[in-house]
Amino acid sequence: MTSAPQAGPGAASTANTPDAADAPDAPGDGAATSADGARGLAERAAALGRELATALVSAGDEARLAAQLRELAARLGGLAGPAPADGTPPADTRARPAAHHGQEPASRSGAVGPDEDDSPVRRGDITPISSPRNPLAPPLVIEREADGSAVGRASLPLQYQGPPERVHGGIVCLMLDQVLGSAAHPKGAAPAYTRVLEVEYLAATPLDAPLTVRGWIERTEGRKRFLAGTVAHGDTITARATGLWVAPREAG
Numbered sequence: 001m002t003s004a005p006q007a008g009p010g011a012a013s014t015a016n017t018p019d020a021a022d023a024p025d026a027p028g029d030g031a032a033t034s035a036d037g038a039r040g041l042a043e044r045a046a047a048l049g050r051e052l053a054t055a056l057v058s059a060g061d062e063a064r065l066a067a068q069l070r071e072l073a074a075r076l077g078g079l080a081g082p083a084p085a086d087g088t089p090p091a092d093t094r095a096r097p098a099a100h101h102g103q104e105p106a107s108r109s110g111a112v113g114p115d116e117d118d119s120p121v122r123r124g125d126i127t128p129i130s131s132p133r134n135p136l137a138p139p140l141v142i143e144r145e146a147d148g149s150a151v152g153r154a155s156l157p158l159q160y161q162g163p164p165e166r167v168h169g170g171i172v173c174l175m176l177d178q179v180l181g182s183a184a185h186p187k188g189a190a191p192a193y194t195r196v197l198e199v200e201y202l203a204a205t206p207l208d209a210p211l212t213v214r215g216w217i218e219r220t221e222g223r224k225r226f227l228a229g230t231v232a233h234g235d236t237i238t239a240r241a242t243g244l245w246v247a248p249r250e251a252g
């Protein structure tokens with residue numbers, strides 16, 4: 001096991017998950033006009049995107065869906081605030097430059113990895129499982145434990161369903177990839193990538209229920225890091241995984 005906070009690609013992908021205290025206000029609270037309005041706006045809009053996805057896949061009649069769409073549209077419009085007279089977006093909400101592909105991690109909360117810099121769009125900011133600004137992500141909130149392991153928590157709504165009432169197996173695997181990837185990056189470790197990920201599905205992973213995903217390093221051999229992890233609902237381990245993360249040779 002490692003004991004330090006991590007850095008690296010897996011880490012970066014998890015580090016943008018906000019602490020509860022740092023999380024944006026609930027969506028629909030009005031226009032995001034604070035100094036870090038771009039991030040707040042993006043995260044609020046992403047939250048509405050998640051609500052939209054849930055509404056679209058939920059059983060219901062068209063009238064009910066239409067009402068939900070109108071309500072969401074109103075809340076989305078409320079986030080944007082009044083349009084400037086000349087149509088120019090305010091400076092802090094302009095489209096950011098395309099993502100770079102550097103290795104530096106990002107952290108919103110500091111709970112995992114060092115604090116993020118102010119670079120435009122950070123790789124860790126956009127993963128489809130942990131990013132608060134990506135409406136595809138639940139998001140899974142990942143933190144580093146004192147012993148160096150990583151723990152992610154999420155409750156997955158209907159759009160993540162595979163078999164009825166169960167989380168899709170690919171999503172279970174995605175959560176494990178992300179959390180084990182975070183655990184694979186103790187502070188100062190070279191970036192490493194998933195080389196092997198084996199998942200055993202032991203029991204149903206329920207929708208709309210608190211899930212805990214854990215990952216830890218079992219051993220390290222040079223540039224190879226062997227990981228293990230679990231997904232649990234309460235005391236029930238619904239999946240477990242082992243994996244190998246490898247730093248490219250050129251990383252030294």
Ligand SMILES: CCCCCCCCCC(=O)SCCNC(=O)CCNC(=O)[C@H](O)C(C)(C)COP(=O)(O)OP(=O)(O)OC[C@H]1O[C@@H](n2cnc3c(N)ncnc32)[C@H](O)[C@@H]1OP(=O)(O)O
Nearest residue numbers: 009010012013123124177178181193194195196246248249
């Ligand atoms: C930053 C923010 C964004 C991050 C998002 C979150 C990421 C979440 C995690 C991911 O999704 S990572 C993305 C998916 N993974 C990849 O894209 C990795 C694709 N694979 C590679 O790029 C290369 O395979 C890799 C750099 C990982 C390694 O290539 P190499 O050519 O250097 O090595 P190779 O693949 O031949 O094998 C590496 C070592 O593993 C060993 N190995 C391979 N399979 C094994 C196995 N099954 N069991 C044990 N060892 C195994 C292999 O023998 C070898 O050991 P040795 O170096 O000691 O000889």
